[in-house]
Amino acid sequence: MLHSVLGPTGPFGTIALLALIGAEAILLRGAPPAPKQSPRLFRLLPFAYVPLQLVAIVWAMNKAARPQMPPVGFLALLFSIGVTTGVFGMLTAHELVHSKKRGEKILGAIMLTGMCYRHFRVAHIYGHHRHAGTRDDPSTARAGEGFYAFLWRTVPGQVVDAWRHEQRRSAMRGILANRVYGDLAIMSANLIAIFVLWG
Numbered sequence: 001m002l003h004s005v006l007g008p009t010g011p012f013g014t015i016a017l018l019a020l021i022g023a024e025a026i027l028l029r030g031a032p033p034a035p036k037q038s039p040r041l042f043r044l045l046p047f048a049y050v051p052l053q054l055v056a057i058v059w060a061m062n063k064a065a066r067p068q069m070p071p072v073g074f075l076a077l078l079f080s081i082g083v084t085t086g087v088f089g090m091l092t093a094h095e096l097v098h099s100k101k102r103g104e105k106i107l108g109a110i111m112l113t114g115m116c117y118r119h120f121r122v123a124h125i126y127g128h129h130r131h132a133g134t135r136d137d138p139s140t141a142r143a144g145e146g147f148y149a150f151l152w153r154t155v156p157g158q159v160v161d162a163w164r165h166e167q168r169r170s171a172m173r174g175i176l177a178n179r180v181y182g183d184l185a186i187m188s189a190n191l192i193a194i195f196v197l198w199g
Helices: 003-007 012-031 040-064 070-095 102-114 120-131 146-174 179-198
Strands: none
Touching: 003 120, 012 040, 040 102, 040 146, 040 179, 070 102, 102 120, 102 179, 120 146
């Protein structure tokens, strides 16, 4: 039945279906959980989502690298994985990097690695949270600024913001404490692995 509803979508279609079923269950439940309920069950959701999203990304790269992939199929795959990763992946990573638990922060960084956006955890917490709503925050859209103008300003602006923060931080702790260097090394290794595996 799943195949007849979704067609030949593979793991991505299954993930999308599970996400829809989960959202429907939450909506049908109605009221939010009472405070007496343990939040541990809800904290398990990001731990389930991150590996599923990363598997979907790898599956999509494997499909996209095949020579028989038609251009329309490639664009559809690119758009669908980009939207799910950019929306749900970013929401999950955002939640995890705000955690006080080290394991959750690491999982958030892993999700950001899959998105090629590792610097977000530094730029968001140490830049956006301090300067939100001001001209010093590259993550805040300015009055009357269009989406694409904001996009072209915010992405490099967040990298620069993370770099500046880490430069100040590493001046006191030493150059190896600069997390942006670690991010660059990890992302370089990531891109090299993608090139080796899929060309």
